Amino acid sequence: MAALEAEAAVRARGVSRPWRLLAGAFLVGALLVGLGVGPVGIGAGAIAESALAHVPFLHVHNPLSRLDDAVLWQIRAPRVVLAAIVGGMLAVAGSSYQGVFHNPLADPYLLGVAAGSGLGATLAIAYGHVGRTGWLLPLASFVGGLAAVAGTYVLGRSAGTARAAASLVLAGVTVTLFLTAVQTFVQQQHSNTLRDVYSWILGGFSTASWGQVAVAAPYVAVSSVAIVLHRRLLDVLSVGDEEASSLGVDVPRLRLLLVIAATAGTAAAVAMSGLIAFVGIIVPHTIRLLVSTSYRAVVPLSLVVGAGFLVLADVLARTVISPAELPIGVVTAFFGAPFFAIVLRTSR
Amino acid sequence: MIELRDLQVRFAGTDAVRGFTVDVAADEWVMLIGPNGAGKTSVLRALCGLIPFGGDASVDGRDVRTLKRRELARLIAFVPQSPVMPPELTVAEYTLLGRTPHLGHLAVEGRRDRQAVARALERLDLLPFAERGLGSLSGGELQRVVLARALAQDAPILLLDEPTTSLDLGRQQQVLELIDALRAEGLTVLSTMHDLTLAGQYADRLVLLDRGAAVAEGVPREVLSTANLSAYYGADVRVVHDDDGVYVLPQRR
Numbered sequence: 001m002a003a004l005e006a007e008a009a010v011r012a013r014g015v016s017r018p019w020r021l022l023a024g025a026f027l028v029g030a031l032l033v034g035l036g037v038g039p040v041g042i043g044a045g046a047i048a049e050s051a052l053a054h055v056p057f058l059h060v061h062n063p064l065s066r067l068d069d070a071v072l073w074q075i076r077a078p079r080v081v082l083a084a085i086v087g088g089m090l091a092v093a094g095s096s097y098q099g100v101f102h103n104p105l106a107d108p109y110l111l112g113v114a115a116g117s118g119l120g121a122t123l124a125i126a127y128g129h130v131g132r133t134g135w136l137l138p139l140a141s142f143v144g145g146l147a148a149v150a151g152t153y154v155l156g157r158s159a160g161t162a163r164a165a166a167s168l169v170l171a172g173v174t175v176t177l178f179l180t181a182v183q184t185f186v187q188q189q190h191s192n193t194l195r196d197v198y199s200w201i202l203g204g205f206s207t208a209s210w211g212q213v214a215v216a217a218p219y220v221a222v223s224s225v226a227i228v229l230h231r232r233l234l235d236v237l238s239v240g241d242e243e244a245s246s247l248g249v250d251v252p253r254l255r256l257l258l259v260i261a262a263t264a265g266t267a268a269a270v271a272m273s274g275l276i277a278f279v280g281i282i283v284p285h286t287i288r289l290l291v292s293t294s295y296r297a298v299v300p301l302s303l304v305v306g307a308g309f310l311v312l313a314d315v316l317a318r319t320v321i322s323p324a325e326l327p328i329g330v331v332t333a334f335f336g337a338p339f340f341a342i343v344l345r346t347s348r
Numbered sequence: 349m350i351e352l353r354d355l356q357v358r359f360a361g362t363d364a365v366r367g368f369t370v371d372v373a374a375d376e377w378v379m380l381i382g383p384n385g386a387g388k389t390s391v392l393r394a395l396c397g398l399i400p401f402g403g404d405a406s407v408d409g410r411d412v413r414t415l416k417r418r419e420l421a422r423l424i425a426f427v428p429q430s431p432v433m434p435p436e437l438t439v440a441e442y443t444l445l446g447r448t449p450h451l452g453h454l455a456v457e458g459r460r461d462r463q464a465v466a467r468a469l470e471r472l473d474l475l476p477f478a479e480r481g482l483g484s485l486s487g488g489e490l491q492r493v494v495l496a497r498a499l500a501q502d503a504p505i506l507l508l509d510e511p512t513t514s515l516d517l518g519r520q521q522q523v524l525e526l527i528d529a530l531r532a533e534g535l536t537v538l539s540t541m542h543d544l545t546l547a548g549q550y551a552d553r554l555v556l557l558d559r560g561a562a563v564a565e566g567v568p569r570e571v572l573s574t575a576n577l578s579a580y581y582g583a584d585v586r587v588v589h590d591d592d593g594v595y596v597l598p599q600r601r
Binding site: 013238247 | 420449453454
């Protein structure tokens with residue numbers, strides 16, 4: 001009996017039931033807001049009935065006019081779904097980079113991954129004549145992102161380990177600035193073919209389509225599942241590389257695997273939506289503050305909460321100065337930069 | 349249990365360990381002593397495969413180099429001098445990390461792992477602390493938690509790098525008594541030790557290192573001689589023997 005009690009005291013805090021429900025409710029709420037808000041307001045009930053009406057053999061009456069139905073399912077739905085996929089991916093990638101680099105400030109944007117992915121995609125469009133929804137685009141984006149994160153890591157390490165957290169971010173900023181310069185050069189050189197690249201680079205979902213969702217979804221699914229499965233090992237890494245090794249973990253291989261997974265997913269997200277900063281910092285850190293610092297909680301919750309967060313940010317982007325739209329990167333930076341300042345102050 | 353033959357470790361162009369040889373029998377407690385920079389820690393780190401080395405190192409008859417990380421971690425539990433202890437992890441979560449070598453790459457802990465951790469915590473009187481955060485514990489409690497993680501690893505060999513630094517006298521004794529008691533359950537211990545009197549009290553055998561090589565080896569009363577301590581530590585000491593062991597007393601010059 002005593003042994004049973006002792007065993008019960010031994011548990012790793014994962015995601016407790018209330019938090020699971022709350023995170024799920026947040027995502028569902030965000031999706032409904034995303035689908036319902038716009039020039040044509042549509043209520044949650046109507047969304048649900050209209051969704052059922054599209055299921056064959058159910059014979060549910062569609063309460064929406066043909067036009068409203070098209071607005072909902074051909075314009076808003078792909079936009080909301082793409083925002084959710086991208087948001088979940090960026091947040092989970094951020095938590096993964098934070099774990100493998102032992103760095104609370106790591107974020108796909110700050111590490112230069114987003115800029116590298118953007119450049120990879122731009123080069124593919126400019127020289128490879130790949131379309132904006134082409135299957136090859138995430139691949140080109142991935143190569144660019146991987147090169148960028150490798151560059152950032154090497155540069156950050158060579159800059160010294162005394163202030164490792166800060167030097168990694170400075171290295172990321174350096175890589176980002178350089179890649180952005182190359183990006184601008186390529187853009188200006190091909191101003192006729194790349195007219196829409198500028199607005200895309202600022203980040204946004206205004207041209208989202210089901211085609212883009214289909215291209216991004218497989219990459220994001222594989223990457224995020226891989227990272228979620230590694231949540232326990234991310235906790236092992238928190239005792240440092242050396243002790244993780246002495247516990248039997250092949251640290252270089254694990255780091256490579258997680259960086260590739262996070263970068264592949266980020267690249268697919270960037271290829272579809274441009275550069276969106278700070279999601280990978282805001283979401284995981286909010287979860288650390290509210291729920292737990294264990295990656296067993298941070299990783300899965302980042303996926304769900306990140307998705308909801310970016311859907312809501314997109315709602316703001318398209319309604320604040322309606323009928324015009326703000327680039328979504330502006331919205332996330334508006335909330336993210338002050339948040340980053342707080343994390344910077346609290347991390348030694 | 350542990351065989352080191354002509355061990356060589358080089359760091360940035362200098363030799364940290366030069367031709368070090370030692371055998372540690374099963375259930376024995378051998379302590380490495382020697383002045384700062386003698387290479388004690390390097391010997392431990394080489395043995396657990398954390399740094400490259402020359403010469404031969406084998407554990408339980410198996411060459412350390414041919415063992416996979418996970419296999420090695422099932423044979424050797426290593427407690428570094430200043431372990432990283434994330435303040436926000438709970439005692440149970442931290443101790444569960446010790447089960448890593450027994451888990452598949454993507455597996456999560458099962459019943460057996462929780463039982464092993466519960467046993468380790470119980471052994472070290474830490475069960476009431478299971479859900480406390482590491483950040484709220486004292487130095488002595490933390491040292492016990494690190495030992496609990498090492499015990500949960502269920503490895504037959506325990507390597508300890510300076511297990512008592514930063515502990516007060518009473519806590520030092522507690523920790524060493526505890527380790528000594530664990531040996532009764534079949535644990536081979538190789539540790540480094542700063543405090544020579546404590547080394548004399550607890551070790552079965554001492555190996556004195558100087559500049560990367562063993563210069564004296566044997567039972568404490570042989571190794572802890574005024575001549576050795578003067579020659580290799582440059583220290584003036586009085587060494588007192590009685591029935592319970594050896595006492596090294598520093599003397600003012």
